[in-house]
Amino acid sequence: MKPSTIKSRPLYGTLAPVPQATQHIAIVEGEGALALADAFAGHEALRRTIILFSPIAHRADHDQTAVLTSLSCEALHLASNVQELLGTLVTILSTATMGTRLYVSGSEDFIGRVTSEALRQGIEMDAIQTEHRGAPTRRVQCVHCKGFIDGVSASPALCPHCGLHLLVRDHYSRRLGAFMGVSIDAESPGDLPPPEAFGA
Amino acid sequence: MSGGVQFPVRVAEIEAVSPAVKRLRLERHDGPSLPPYSAGSHTVLTLEARTLEGGTRRIRNAYSLLGTTLGGGPAYEIAVLRSPQSRGGSVFIHDQLAIGATLSMSAPVNLFPLHRTARRHVLVAGGIGITPIAAMARELAAAGQPFELHYAMRDEASGAFAAELAALYGPAMRLYVSQRQERIAVRDILAHQPVGTHLYVCGPERMIDGILGDARIAGWPDSALHAERFLAPEGGEPFAVKLARSGIATLVGEHQTLLEAIEAAGVDAPYLCRGGACGQCETPIVSADGTLLHADHFLTDDQKACGKTIMTCVSRLRGRELVLDL
Numbered sequence: 001m002k003p004s005t006i007k008s009r010p011l012y013g014t015l016a017p018v019p020q021a022t023q024h025i026a027i028v029e030g031e032g033a034l035a036l037a038d039a040f041a042g043h044e045a046l047r048r049t050i051i052l053f054s055p056i057a058h059r060a061d062h063d064q065t066a067v068l069t070s071l072s073c074e075a076l077h078l079a080s081n082v083q084e085l086l087g088t089l090v091t092i093l094s095t096a097t098m099g100t101r102l103y104v105s106g107s108e109d110f111i112g113r114v115t116s117e118a119l120r121q122g123i124e125m126d127a128i129q130t131e132h133r134g135a136p137t138r139r140v141q142c143v144h145c146k147g148f149i150d151g152v153s154a155s156p157a158l159c160p161h162c163g164l165h166l167l168v169r170d171h172y173s174r175r176l177g178a179f180m181g182v183s184i185d186a187e188s189p190g191d192l193p194p195p196e197a198f199g200a
Numbered sequence: 201m202s203g204g205v206q207f208p209v210r211v212a213e214i215e216a217v218s219p220a221v222k223r224l225r226l227e228r229h230d231g232p233s234l235p236p237y238s239a240g241s242h243t244v245l246t247l248e249a250r251t252l253e254g255g256t257r258r259i260r261n262a263y264s265l266l267g268t269t270l271g272g273g274p275a276y277e278i279a280v281l282r283s284p285q286s287r288g289g290s291v292f293i294h295d296q297l298a299i300g301a302t303l304s305m306s307a308p309v310n311l312f313p314l315h316r317t318a319r320r321h322v323l324v325a326g327g328i329g330i331t332p333i334a335a336m337a338r339e340l341a342a343a344g345q346p347f348e349l350h351y352a353m354r355d356e357a358s359g360a361f362a363a364e365l366a367a368l369y370g371p372a373m374r375l376y377v378s379q380r381q382e383r384i385a386v387r388d389i390l391a392h393q394p395v396g397t398h399l400y401v402c403g404p405e406r407m408i409d410g411i412l413g414d415a416r417i418a419g420w421p422d423s424a425l426h427a428e429r430f431l432a433p434e435g436g437e438p439f440a441v442k443l444a445r446s447g448i449a450t451l452v453g454e455h456q457t458l459l460e461a462i463e464a465a466g467v468d469a470p471y472l473c474r475g476g477a478c479g480q481c482e483t484p485i486v487s488a489d490g491t492l493l494h495a496d497h498f499l500t501d502d503q504k505a506c507g508k509t510i511m512t513c514v515s516r517l518r519g520r521e522l523v524l525d526l
Contacts, residue, residue: 021419022391098393099419122319122396127421 006170012111012132015103017045022099024049026073027089027114029082030056031133032105033064039103039131040071049073050092054085056134082110086117093121105131108198109139109150116177125174136198140168141178148178154195156184165192202470203244203260205307207234211299212275220282221328221360222294223266226305227275234276239335240312240400240428241265243276244474246304249292258463261289262474264331264402264428265308267338276305279360281328287435287455311477312402312428314339319396321347322389324411326403327354332428333402334361337369348372350389352403355379386414402428429497431476433457433514436493440521443467444486452516459512462526469512469526476514483512483524490519 003011015035017024024045028036033053040046051073055065068076079085093100102123104114111130118128137151147161155168159181166181173180185191213225228234247259263278282294312332314321321340325333330351340347349369353359356377366373376382390399399420401411408427415425435455441462442449452461459481462469472480476496485492485508494504496511503509510524 018419020417023419093395096395098390098395098397098424100395101419101421122394124421124423126423 004170006172008172008174009170010108010112010115010130010172010174012130015039015105015129015131017043017049017103018101018129019045020099021045021101022048023096024101024103025052025089025092025096026050026103026105027052027085028068028104029054029085029106029110029134030064032107032110032131033068035105035131035133036103037067037071040073046071046073050075050077052077052079052085052088052092054079054082082113086113089114089117090121093118093123100127102128103131104128105133107134107137107151108132109137109152110134112139112172112177113150114177116173116175119174138168138198139178140166140181141173141176142166142181144183148176149181152179152181152198154197156192156195157181168198202468203306203472204309206246206304207307209276209303209305211297211301211303214297214299217279217360218358220358221279222282223277223279223360224293224297225275225277226303229302233274235307236273237265237276237308238310239267239314239339240332241308241310241335242312242332242473243278243308244306244472245278245289246306247289247292247297249288250296257288258460259287259289259292260460260463260471260474264312265335266331267335276308279328279331283432285432285434287433309472309478311473312400312426314400315398315424315426318398318424319346320394320398321345322393322397322399323347323349324352324384324386324399324401324403325350326352326401326407327358328360329402329404329407329428330359330361330365331402333400334365336400337365337373341369348374348389350374350376350384352376352378352382352384352407384411386411387418390415390418390420398424398426400426405429405431429475429477431495431497431514433474433476434495436516437518439490439517439519441517442521442523443526444523445526457513458510458516458522462512462524467526471513474513476511479511481512482509483526484509486523486525488517488519488523489521490517492522493518 137153140149140152142159145162156165164183167184169180171180209226210229212227215223217223242262242264244262248256266277280293283290323333337349401408450465472478479498495514
């Protein structure tokens, strides 16, 4: 995919444990578990690593859970959904200290939700590493009704809150952890281009 | 003109706050109050110092502003250490400047601001580095923001404002007197700070490097680390400078900075901090017959090595002639 010309569009890297960190918190979803295993397997940092994992419900992620269990980290929390995972993250961060580094991997909307919650808890942007694994689905905010839409895979997308058709832009809010969705057919209602799936 | 808006000010008060530090209160004398500024700001004073030969020499030095006047105010205050390596500025202020004297003062600039979304602030000062740090403490206390203040000094007499800071902030403030073998336990301080803490250090170069180094070893991210690194520009061997665009040629004296020599030749060259921190005076080099002595904290090592630009406020040439695109 061509790099976006929009500066706010997040870029993702490859996870790598920061040796001087006093505490590592890895929060991963679905295939993100494999990114974590790639980076941390056999690493001494695992002794100071808390892993939070949410398998994706409709897929068989037993293997991924097994991969994480085999890592022998400090603690492994499994959650059935992202909301529960974020609750656990907030609890852990409430007593975390400045040497803490956060590692996030999963779908694009998952990375966005986790990152914005972590920033709200006071973690600095440069203490967070991200790696994109899995679907290139986006979390979008409808700028008209302000509702959030998770798991958006193509643009334009229908806002389930207000019924508008939204052009999903590359403009991104770190605070909201979401891309911007703007009405695409305001001037000629119903005149919609065919949906285009997001690239990886 | 370069350096931003200038205000004519009068020296309203001079107080010795320690044997080597004087507090100056500067009031605007041409009308309305001075603009508001945030903690960590500095101003550049233009001093006309008398020379031994009976002439005057123009010196421009940056000083951190004491306190904080987010609402503006009739006067600014600075604290000046009498520096033994002074090229004239601090000695002039200590020995010659009197109440009633008039000076030119630049509008405030802040290169060392508080990070206002931080949840907690750890302030560390060494010696005269207390000036911006005390301003930060005052602003944080007024805003009800959590902070702790660590202030290291050689001996109790040299610690400007120590008693009043201790009275103001009580347990949030700790003093370290090196004559009593007291050292800042940096690692202990850094180890238990909650997520969302920012660290601010102002003091001698070695202290800043040591504390920021300890913070990085303790896993702190760079964005949470802040330091004020004003350099007192040092003199050096004299060299010739030519300004390619204006065709002016002059000499940089051994006690003069490149910027001062350019100004003395009548050119209003760009500057802001005059301490190698802000980057405003970055000037393209046409040619250099000699070795560039980069002393700033603005250019990266790579940029210094490629020698395309120079910070005229603190850097110079060891050699014959420097030609600038100015």
